[in-house]
Amino acid sequence: MTTPSFNRILLKLSGEVLMGEGEFGIDPATCERVAREIAAAKDAGFELCVVVGGGNIFRGLAGAAKGFDRASADYMGMLATVMNALAMQNALEHIGVDTRVQSAIPMSSVCEPYIRRRAVRHMEKGRVVIFAAGTGNPFFTTDTAAALRAAEMGCDALFKGTSVDGVYDADPKKNPDAKRYSALSFNRVLADDLKVMDASAVALCRDNNIPIVVFNIRSEGNLADALRGDGTSTIVRN
Ligand code: UDP
Numbered sequence: 001m002t003t004p005s006f007n008r009i010l011l012k013l014s015g016e017v018l019m020g021e022g023e024f025g026i027d028p029a030t031c032e033r034v035a036r037e038i039a040a041a042k043d044a045g046f047e048l049c050v051v052v053g054g055g056n057i058f059r060g061l062a063g064a065a066k067g068f069d070r071a072s073a074d075y076m077g078m079l080a081t082v083m084n085a086l087a088m089q090n091a092l093e094h095i096g097v098d099t100r101v102q103s104a105i106p107m108s109s110v111c112e113p114y115i116r117r118r119a120v121r122h123m124e125k126g127r128v129v130i131f132a133a134g135t136g137n138p139f140f141t142t143d144t145a146a147a148l149r150a151a152e153m154g155c156d157a158l159f160k161g162t163s164v165d166g167v168y169d170a171d172p173k174k175n176p177d178a179k180r181y182s183a184l185s186f187n188r189v190l191a192d193d194l195k196v197m198d199a200s201a202v203a204l205c206r207d208n209n210i211p212i213v214v215f216n217i218r219s220e221g222n223l224a225d226a227l228r229g230d231g232t233s234t235i236v237r238n
Helices: 028-043 060-065 070-094 116-124 142-152 186-191 199-207 222-228
Strands: 008-013 047-052 099-103 128-132 157-162 183-185 212-216 233-237
Touching: 008 028, 008 142, 028 047, 028 070, 028 222, 047 070, 047 116, 047 142, 060 070, 070 099, 070 128, 099 116, 116 128, 142 157, 142 199, 157 222, 183 186, 186 199, 186 233, 212 222
Parallel strands: 008 047, 008 157, 047 128, 099 128, 157 212, 183 233
Antiparallel strands: 212 233
């Protein structure tokens, strides 16, 4: 696979990644391992920012299915992402990586509010910026927040760390014959409704020409491999 060279990247970490082998919540050892991956990427010269999901704690849709108002449930989901952001900040700072958390929902005694120009400055100074609380709006997902922040930060690519090593034509966990794509166009992803990110996130990346690299972040070294264009992953681009 030929991967264009990237300098500034956004890493999307779904909440599921942070629960490790558990079925809920935050696993500190997993946060530390992911933090080491981020530190290695920084040492390799990349400028990095991170958007964290919240699905390991609370998802708006699941809350709404149980009877919460959708908007209230989505705000609860956004608050869950703040917990994950603080956990990742903690893990990164334990290994000496300077970080700032910026939340789309201001909570001044916990972290900085999201201010685009300040976030860019942090990255220029070598800090890892972790974006929390998604877009700050209900009815969105952290995938869309990742695409939005990647565009705002002028990122060269969006790396989506998941528990599968790319995009398949069928669910590889259910179908052993499922085939992995090495590269796909944004329009193909949208037309075939391939499960990469939600459609609004894919469209935002397409319109701003930001490639999406889907890779498995569950094994050590995979982020570095994906950044070098080695290992198995799927790149979605124009
Ligand atoms: N959320 C939201 N607006 C946003 C981002 C997230 O309302 O801009 C809520 C939504 O309820 C979502 C939850 O936060 O279910 C957690 O985010 P997400 O499901 O995207 O996390 P992930 O699947 O990446 O763990």
